[in-house]
Amino acid sequence: xxxxxxxxxxxxxxxxxxxxxxxxxxxxxxxxxxxxxxxxxxxxxxxxxxxxxxxxxxxxxxxxxxxxxxxxxxxxxxxxxxxxxxxxxxxxxxxxxxxxxxxxxxxxxxxxxxxxxxxxxxxxxxxxxxxxxxxxxxxxxxxxxxxxxxxxxxxxxxxxxxxxxxxxxxxxxxxxxxxxxxxxxxxxxxxxxxxxxxxxxxxxxxxxxxxxxxxxxxxxxxxxxxxxxxxxxxxxxxxxxxxxxxxxxxxxxxxxxxxxxxxxxxxxxxxxxxxxxxxxxxxxxxxxxxxxxxxxxxxxxxxxxxxxxxxxxxxxxxxxxxxxxxxxxxxxxxxxxxxxxxxxxxxxxxxxxxxxxxxxxxxxxxxxxxxxxxxxxxxxxxxxxxxxxxxxxxxxxxxxxxxxxxxxxxxxxxxxxxxxxxxxxxxxxxxxxxxxxxxxxxxxxxxxxxxxxxxxxxxxxxxxxxxxxxxxxxxxxxxxxxxxxxxxxxxxxxxxxxxxxxxxxxxxx
Amino acid sequence: xxxxxxxxxxxxxxxxxxxxxxxxxxxxxxxxxxxxxxxxxxxxxxxxxxxxxxxxxxxxxxxxxxxxxxxxxxxxxxxxxxxxxxxxxxxxxxxxxxxxxxxxxxxxxxxxxxxxxxxxxxxxxxxxxxxxxxxxxxxxxxxxxxxxxxxxxxxxxxxxxxxxxxxxxxxxxxxxxxxxxxxxxxxxxxxxxxxxxxxxxxxxxxxxxxxxxxxxxxxxxxxxxxxxxxxxxxxxxxxxxxxxxxxxxxxxxxxxxxxxxxxxxxxxxxxxxxxxxxxxxxxxxxxxxxxxxxxxxxxxxxxxxxxxxxxxxxxxxxxxxxxxx
Numbered sequence: 093x094x095x096x097x098x099x100x101x102x103x104x105x106x107x108x109x110x111x112x113x114x115x116x117x118x119x120x121x122x123x124x125x126x127x128x129x130x131x132x133x134x135x136x137x138x139x140x141x142x143x144x145x146x147x148x149x150x151x152x153x154x155x156x157x158x159x160x161x162x163x164x165x166x167x168x169x170x171x172x173x174x175x176x177x178x179x180x181x182x183x184x185x186x187x188x189x190x191x192x193x194x195x196x197x198x199x200x201x202x203x204x205x206x207x208x209x210x211x212x213x214x215x216x217x218x219x220x221x222x223x224x225x226x227x228x229x230x231x232x233x234x235x236x237x238x239x240x241x242x243x244x245x246x247x248x249x250x251x252x253x254x255x256x257x258x259x260x261x262x263x264x265x266x267x268x269x270x271x272x273x274x275x276x277x278x279x280x281x282x283x284x285x286x287x288x289x290x291x292x293x294x295x296x297x298x299x300x301x302x303x304x305x306x307x308x309x310x311x312x313x314x315x316x317x318x319x320x321x322x323x324x325x326x327x328x329x330x331x332x333x334x335x336x337x338x339x340x341x342x343x344x345x346x347x348x349x350x351x352x353x354x355x356x357x358x359x360x361x362x363x364x365x366x367x368x369x370x371x372x373x374x375x376x377x378x379x380x381x382x383x384x385x386x387x388x389x390x391x392x393x394x395x396x397x398x399x400x401x402x403x404x405x406x407x408x409x410x411x412x413x414x415x416x417x418x419x420x421x422x423x424x425x426x427x428x429x430x431x432x433x434x435x436x437x438x439x440x441x442x443x444x445x446x447x448x449x450x451x452x453x454x455x456x457x458x459x460x461x462x463x464x465x466x467x468x469x470x471x472x473x474x475x476x477x478x479x480x481x482x483x484x485x486x487x488x489x490x491x492x493x494x495x496x497x498x499x500x501x502x503x504x505x506x507x508x509x510x511x512x513x514x515x516x517x518x519x520x521x522x523x524x525x526x527x528x529x530x531x532x533x534x535x536x537x538x539x540x541x542x543x544x545x546x547x548x549x550x551x552x553x554x555x556x557x558x559x560x561x562x563x564x565x566x567x568x569x570x571x572x573x574x575x576x577x578x579x580x581x582x583x584x585x586x587x588x589x590x591x592x593x594x595x596x597x598x599x600x601x
Numbered sequence: 602x603x604x605x606x607x608x609x610x611x612x613x614x615x616x617x618x619x620x621x622x623x624x625x626x627x628x629x630x631x632x633x634x635x636x637x638x639x640x641x642x643x644x645x646x647x648x649x650x651x652x653x654x655x656x657x658x659x660x661x662x663x664x665x666x667x668x669x670x671x672x673x674x675x676x677x678x679x680x681x682x683x684x685x686x687x688x689x690x691x692x693x694x695x696x697x698x699x700x701x702x703x704x705x706x707x708x709x710x711x712x713x714x715x716x717x718x719x720x721x722x723x724x725x726x727x728x729x730x731x732x733x734x735x736x737x738x739x740x741x742x743x744x745x746x747x748x749x750x751x752x753x754x755x756x757x758x759x760x761x762x763x764x765x766x767x768x769x770x771x772x773x774x775x776x777x778x779x780x781x782x783x784x785x786x787x788x789x790x791x792x793x794x795x796x797x798x799x800x801x802x803x804x805x806x807x808x809x810x811x812x813x814x815x816x817x818x819x820x821x822x823x824x825x826x827x828x829x830x831x832x833x834x835x836x837x838x839x840x841x842x843x844x845x846x847x848x849x850x851x852x853x854x855x856x857x858x859x860x861x862x863x864x865x866x867x868x869x870x871x872x873x874x875x876x877x878x879x880x881x882x883x884x885x886x887x888x889x890x891x892x893x894x895x896x897x898x899x900x901x902x903x904x905x906x907x908x909x910x911x912x913x914x915x916x917x918x919x920x921x922x923x924x925x926x
Contacts, residue, residue, distance in 0.1 A: 396798075398797075398798060419797075419802065420797055420798050420799070420800045421800045421801065421802050423800065424799075424800025425800070430798060432798060437792075437794065437795075438792075438794050438795055438798055439795055439798070440792065440795060441788055441791040441792050441795055441796075441858075442791070442792070443791060443858060443859070444787070444788065444791055444858075448784065448787075448788065452788060452795070452796065452799045452801070453799040453800055453801065455781050455784055455785065455801075456781050459780075459781045462780050462781055462782065463779050463780055463781075464779060464780065464781055464784055506799065510800075
């Protein structure tokens with residue numbers, strides 16, 4: 093009994109789309125009573141592995157044993173029954189239900205078919221006390237709780253279920269330091285009860301405090317497994333960053349102009365952006381690197397006026413006052429363009445035609461006295477679609493039926509029709525195939541060569557190092573590094589990405 | 602040119618065909634249906650409802666809804682009939698239309714700026730306008746005799762109010778399909794956030810739609826009062842539901858982004874024909890309601906299935922030929 097593993101994963105493989113592996117023969121061992129940290133850069137495969145263990149997605153190869161028994165949950169319920177429980181990063185508290193009901197939503201106590209309120213209250217009290225929330229009234233609506241409390245209740249919910257393997261995904265993101273202490277205390281108790289904990293986090297200092305072992309993931313594989321205390325944080329970061337990407341530097345001919353065309357200074361938004369400052373030049377492709385949740389998307393949206401900001405300046409040649417844009421409309425007037433990450437939700441009119449999507453930002457240019465001049469509009473759409481080699485049956489085809497790459501080209505084409513000279517790209521190559529990626533890279537180069545200013549957010553560091561003239565690293569809402577091609581290494585950028593999350597002491601050298 | 606006709610036929614043909622079938626069906630079932638009297642009766646009811654349905658089409662296209670049109674019509678009509686006694690007719694008409702516009706402005710501004718669903722805002726406006734209409738009319742029917750007669754006079758054999766409604770419908774369709782404003786409304790109804798992030802302001806356009814719907818309701822109240830020869834606070838009861846039903850039968854999506862004013866007009870014809878036809882063949886009151894309800898649900902269901910049906914038909918009939926015109 094004592095030497096059986098809680099989780100023993102051997103050679104686990106997973107790909108969502110054929111040919112694009114997310115997990116490649118991943119090995120992972122977790123002993124009962126062990127807190128095991130799982131770390132890695134964006135897209136390393138941490139959440140995919142967690143989803144497999146909790147039955148949210150199946151795996152394609154390899155085997156997983158749970159307490160020496162083969163384990164392949166087909167849904168969340170099967171995983172829960174087998175004792176694997178996960179606390180998701182997002183809050184799932186239902187605001188209108190009481191704390192007690194939220195806690196036991198999966199198994200509300202019943203008496204002759206009716207909710208047994210007394211039993212529920214007692215069980216809730218007990219569960220809350222275990223999280224140090226004795227003072228919290230279980231009849232309070234979930235929506236009345238602060239974010240930190242919600243997170244604790246969320247964890248209490250998971251702990252209220254019988255579990256032998258507990259997965260925590262960034263559990264401390266919303267917690268204050270006394271709340272974190274409380275959580276860690278609780279985790280130590282669980283350890284004594286023999287519960288195995290998988291702790292997914294960016295925060296190196298917490299991993300040092302709470303974990304017994306750490307597995308480093310990179311590109312869907314195990315890059316290393318260590319006992320805490322036998323490894324240093326710089327070594328872990330080296331493992332996450334992996335082999336040095338030395339790509340052809342000939343792609344990067346640095347822009348000659350040193351004219352600053354976009355100056356962002358001390359941009360702030362409560363809880364998200366803690367004073368972001370950087371500059372971008374004419375003809376430059378500036379990469380914004382960082383972990384998911386570092387505030388990169390939020391930075392682009394704040395610059396573009398899509399979200400309200402609490403303070404800071406965004407200065408461009410057409411916005412010399414530096415007052416942040418109050419709406420996307422004023423940003424577009426000042427010559428900015430934004431290509432959002434989630435193009436289906438924020439970029440496209442999925443059921444509308446290629447033509448109307450292409451001219452969405454510039455329709456009034458093709459109008460006389462308020463009337464759309466169909467011929468002019470069509471000509472412009474055709475021009476752009478030809479220039480970007482958009483593959484579609486006709487301009488009337490709905491964009492829903494196009495490939496991701498062609499959809500992306502249409503959004504980019506939309507901005508080419510405007511007079512924009514500052515382009516903000518958020519994950520421009522997410523979900524598009526290799527050929528289309530190359531087309532996007534070429535286009536970025538072309539725009540830069542034409543004197544445009546380009547800011548690109550990408551979670552793919554290799555990609556960013558390939559296309560950027562310079563890289564600024566964000567971490568936890570702050571700028572933690574700036575790199576020129578001569579000096580950047582994936583290790584240094586990865587270190588800077590983690591710096592804002594409490595690892596700065598160790599990597600300062 | 603033939604392509605244009607094909608498109609016209611594809612856009613409006615099915616709806617018109619359904620209406621024609623309905624007319625012929627009732628004609629076959631009842632000797633009194635295809636008579637001038639019955640048809641004139643239907644034609645008399647069309648204008649007010651068609652003008653409101655035009656405004657409602659715009660509101661539904663931006664994924665909103667206006668439940669207040671019935672009682673706003675009563676309020677505008679009351680303002681018209683009361684002020685006609687003391688003001689010149691054109692001024693009284695203008696006042697009625699502006700009253701409607703004001704109600705629309707309220708619906709639009711509150712729902713857009715306070716981010717309250719237009720369903721709720723317009724439900725409140727429904728009660729407010731109803732109360733105000735009672736206040737203006739002192740809860741009595743205000744009669745105006747024959748002063749609004751010019752609207753029911755015939756021009757080329759058809760009442761003037763019918764021509765007005767037809768003009769509104771064609772004008773509305775033109776605005777929707779040919780102007781920058783109309784194109785942006787369709788875009789807003791499809792994906793509001795995408796339009797905003799394309800640098801196009803959406804709030805003012807959405808408010809304008811509610812104002813437009815209100816102004817048209819005010820205009821409808823004039824046509825309505827002309828036909829009735831007066832107005833009372835209860836006159837518009839249920840009109841909002843009839844208008845929404847007509848628009849939905851006409852294939853406008855409640856989810857926004859898709860719709861046609863002309864098809865809404867045919868929807869109005871269908872609803873009124875159904876109503877008059879069922880009465881003609883002696884259907885009892887309860888059956889009329891039952892059948893109208895079923896028709897609405899069938900229309901919406903067909904519309905919801907439309908995408909799937911089209912796709913499966915395409916798969917069935919053109920498996921090899923990849924159509925690339």
